Amino acid sequence: MRRAGRRGPANQDPRLVSIPTCLAYYLQRQREGSSNATLAAYHAEHLLRFWGARMLSQIKGQTCRDYVAARTAERWIPPGGKGPGRPISEQTAGRELQTLGAAVGLWHKEFTLTSRPQVTLPEKGRAHPDWLTEAEYGRLLRVVQGWRWVASDLATREPVWERAPENPFVRQWRLAAGADFIPDDHLERFLEIGFYTGTRSAAILGLRWQRHRIAGHVDLNGVTIHRAGPDAPVSRKTNPPCRIHDRLLPRLVEWRKADAARMVRDGGGTPGPITHVVHERGAAIGRVDKAFGRAALLAGLDRRDIDGVMRIGNPDPADDMGLPTPHILRHTRATLMLQAGLVPREVGEYLGMSTKS
Structure with a gap:
C-alpha cells in the first residue's frame, strides 16, 4: 500500500488514490487521538469488503447506492447468537458510508484533492419511538x-x-x-x-x-x-x-x-x-x-x-x-x-x- 506523505500529484489525483489507502490514513489518525477509532475500524472492515482496491474517483452516487444494497442484503448475528439474525438496516450502511466520507474529507484537508468525491448517503428512515415510560x-x-x-x-x-x-x-x-x-x-x-x-x-x-x-x-x-x-x-x-x-x-x-x-x-x-x-x-x-x-x-x-x-x-x-x-x-x-x-x-x-x- 502506498504510504501517504506530502502533497503531490499522486496524493491529489482521486484517480491515483485508493480507497484502502485513504481509509488506512484515516484510521491511523483516529488511533492517535480519538475515542471513535474502534468503531471506525469496524466500519472500515465492511467498507473494504465492498470497495476493495477501487480508487476515490470511483465513489459515485450509484456505487454508494450499490453499497447500501449489498449491505442490506446481509444479516447481522451477534457473537454467540443463533438463528438467521437481523437484516442490516439502511441506517447502518449509511453510518458506514459516513466513515468513508470522513476519510475522504480528511485526505482532502491534508492533500487537497483536485476533485473531491461526494459520498451519497441513503435517505433517513422514519424514526421509531424509543424511550421507556x-x-x-x-x-x-x-x-x-x-x-x-x-x-x-x-x-x-x-x-x-x-x-x-x-x-x-x-x-x-x-x-x-x-x-x-x-x-x-x-x-x-x-x-x-x-x-x-x-x-x-x-x-x-x-x-x-x-x-x-x-x-x-x-x-x-x-x-x-x-x-x-x-x-x-x-x-x-x-x-x-x-x-x-x-x-x-x-x-x-x-x-x-x-x-x-x-x-x-x-x-x-x-x-x-x-x-x-x-x-x-x-x-x-x-x-x-x-x-x-x-x-x-x-x-x-x-x-x-x-x-x-x-x-x-x-x-x-x-x-x-x-x-x-x-x-x-x-x-x-x-x-x-x-x-x-x-x-x-x-x-x-x-x-x-x-x-x-
Missing part, C-alpha cells in the same frame, strides 16, 4: 432486583410479582465465597445511573469512585458525576459533568459504603479496593447488552406502552425492531426532561447531546 422502567428495575412477573391483576392490569429463586450459579458462588460473597447488583446500578443521568453506556461502565485521568468519577461531596476524566480522548460524543439526581444520590451513597467495606483480589491474589462504580463482584465490566436484553424481555418490553407495537415476534421478522438496548435509557432521560418542560438546549447541555434536527 416510568412504568416500563419500574418493571425493568424490579426484574434486575430479583423479582419475577408471574401474572397481571385482572382489575388494575398491574403486574403481580414474586421473588425469583436464586439460580444455581449464584447459590454455588455464595457457598464457596462465604463471608467474601458480594451480591451481583451491577445491572441495577447501571440502570439507575443510566435512567437518572442519561449517560452513555461506556461512560457509565467506566465510572470510578475516585478521580481518574481518563475515566469519569462520582463526586458525592460535590453532588456531581464527572462523565470523563481530564485527559479523556477527544470525541464528537461529549460527556459533560452532570448534577446527581436527588433520587440517585442516596443509592450512590449506599453503594459507596458497601464497596468501601469490601476488598477484592486481583488475578495474582493481591487484595485491593473496588474501583469501579458498576462492577461484577469487584471486576470491571465491558458490556451489559446481553443481560439488559434478557431483563427487557422478562419485563415485557417486547411490546411497548408508548405505541403498542410489538418489537419482536412479528409474522414477518423484517418488521421486528428488536428489544431495547441500553442506549434507550439515554433517550428516556431526554424525553422525560422535555416532558417536564425543559427546553431542548438545556436538555442537550445536561446530556451532552446535539439538539440539531
Whole structure:
C-alpha cells in the first residue's frame, strides 16, 4: 500500500488514490487521538469488503447506492447468537458510508484533492419511538432486583410479582465465597445511573469512585458525576459533568459504603479496593447488552406502552425492531426532561447531546 506523505500529484489525483489507502490514513489518525477509532475500524472492515482496491474517483452516487444494497442484503448475528439474525438496516450502511466520507474529507484537508468525491448517503428512515415510560422502567428495575412477573391483576392490569429463586450459579458462588460473597447488583446500578443521568453506556461502565485521568468519577461531596476524566480522548460524543439526581444520590451513597467495606483480589491474589462504580463482584465490566436484553424481555418490553407495537415476534421478522438496548435509557432521560418542560438546549447541555434536527 502506498504510504501517504506530502502533497503531490499522486496524493491529489482521486484517480491515483485508493480507497484502502485513504481509509488506512484515516484510521491511523483516529488511533492517535480519538475515542471513535474502534468503531471506525469496524466500519472500515465492511467498507473494504465492498470497495476493495477501487480508487476515490470511483465513489459515485450509484456505487454508494450499490453499497447500501449489498449491505442490506446481509444479516447481522451477534457473537454467540443463533438463528438467521437481523437484516442490516439502511441506517447502518449509511453510518458506514459516513466513515468513508470522513476519510475522504480528511485526505482532502491534508492533500487537497483536485476533485473531491461526494459520498451519497441513503435517505433517513422514519424514526421509531424509543424511550421507556416510568412504568416500563419500574418493571425493568424490579426484574434486575430479583423479582419475577408471574401474572397481571385482572382489575388494575398491574403486574403481580414474586421473588425469583436464586439460580444455581449464584447459590454455588455464595457457598464457596462465604463471608467474601458480594451480591451481583451491577445491572441495577447501571440502570439507575443510566435512567437518572442519561449517560452513555461506556461512560457509565467506566465510572470510578475516585478521580481518574481518563475515566469519569462520582463526586458525592460535590453532588456531581464527572462523565470523563481530564485527559479523556477527544470525541464528537461529549460527556459533560452532570448534577446527581436527588433520587440517585442516596443509592450512590449506599453503594459507596458497601464497596468501601469490601476488598477484592486481583488475578495474582493481591487484595485491593473496588474501583469501579458498576462492577461484577469487584471486576470491571465491558458490556451489559446481553443481560439488559434478557431483563427487557422478562419485563415485557417486547411490546411497548408508548405505541403498542410489538418489537419482536412479528409474522414477518423484517418488521421486528428488536428489544431495547441500553442506549434507550439515554433517550428516556431526554424525553422525560422535555416532558417536564425543559427546553431542548438545556436538555442537550445536561446530556451532552446535539439538539440539531
